[in-house]
Amino acid sequence: MPIVALANTAGGSGKTTTTLLLATEFARMGFNVSVLDVDPQGWASIYSHSKNADPKIRMIKNVPEGDVMRVAKKERSENRIVLIDLEGTANVGFKQAARAANLVLLPVQECLKTASGAIKTVKMIRKLEAEEGFQSDYRVLFTALDPLCATVEYKDARAPIEKAGIPILEHGLARRREFKGVQRFGLSVSELPLKRYPKRANAHRNLKPVIDEVIGILKSRKASREKDNMKTEGVAA
Numbered sequence: 506m507p508i509v510a511l512a513n514t515a516g517g518s519g520k521t522t523t524t525l526l527l528a529t530e531f532a533r534m535g536f537n538v539s540v541l542d543v544d545p546q547g548w549a550s551i552y553s554h555s556k557n558a559d560p561k562i563r564m565i566k567n568v569p570e571g572d573v574m575r576v577a578k579k580e581r582s583e584n585r586i587v588l589i590d591l592e593g594t595a596n597v598g599f600k601q602a603a604r605a606a607n608l609v610l611l612p613v614q615e616c617l618k619t620a621s622g623a624i625k626t627v628k629m630i631r632k633l634e635a636e637e638g639f640q641s642d643y644r645v646l647f648t649a650l651d652p653l654c655a656t657v658e659y660k661d662a663r664a665p666i667e668k669a670g671i672p673i674l675e676h677g678l679a680r681r682r683e684f685k686g687v688q689r690f691g692l693s694v695s696e697l698p699l700k701r702y703p704k705r706a707n708a709h710r711n712l713k714p715v716i717d718e719v720i721g722i723l724k725s726r727k728a729s730r731e732k733d734n735m736k737t738e739g740v741a742a
């Protein structure tokens with residue numbers, strides 16, 4: 506099963522929201538999912554406080570930075586998809602997640618701060634790759650986009666990412682209240698209370714191609730990159 510890390514050294518880029526969207530969708534598809542909440546703020550863990558929280562999702566709270574790789578690999582060995590919700594810091598937890606992950610997703614919103622954060626994050630991943638001889642797969646995921654048009658702010662955020670040669674997912678997530686609702690209610694988008702979220706089907710129509718694209722990447726990577734190899738084994742920090 507794959508390990509997916511959500512990273513961006515810029516705070517508020519959409520890591521936790523995207524983690525929970527992926528977790529709830531994967532669980533709805535029948536997968537067992539483990540979410541490693543590596544952020545001491547514990548925002549992802551709030552999801553599991555809900556009485557609606559999907560039992561297929563195992564929320565692992567307060568994972569110590571130095572334990573990220575060990576816990577991620579243990580969860581994967583139990584046939585669970587592993588999602589790592591990182592904090593906005595390039596700490597030991599980030600490094601371990603970058604080494605362990607089959608895919609690093611870098612959420613970016615329509616602002617230069619989160620775009621710069623993603624570029625900085627990728628520079629650190631590339632440095633680790635060069636130092637330790639592994640190869641990562643990472644993609645920017647645009648999120649909280651204006652649902653109606655490609656704004657000037659979006660274009661401004663996108664340009665430096667393209668210039669830095671960082672791959673971007675073809676599909677992005679719109680700015681939608683349903684996506685915030687997943688954390689609030691502990692439900693997947695399609696299960697949110699209909700009265701409160703009458704447009705939940707539209708939200709799911711936006712989310713689905715992103716999920717499919719991520720799954721497609723993970724499937725294509727399965728054969729080419731197994732990070733359970735000698736290079737990453739035993740690296741603690």
Ligand SMILES: Nc1ncnc2c1ncn2[C@@H]1O[C@H](COP(=O)(O)OP(=O)(O)OP(=O)(O)O)[C@@H](O)[C@H]1O
Nearest residue numbers: 516517518519520521522593649679680681684685
């Ligand atoms: N697609 C979206 N639609 C609407 N709101 C969104 C979307 N993605 C993120 N947000 C909002 O943006 C804000 C930041 O998102 P989030 O908490 O997921 O970021 P983060 O990267 O985890 O932040 P931190 O670095 O503080 O952990 C939150 O208020 C969240 O509800």
Ligand SMILES: [Mg+2]
Nearest residue numbers: 520521544548
């Ligand atoms: Mg967060």
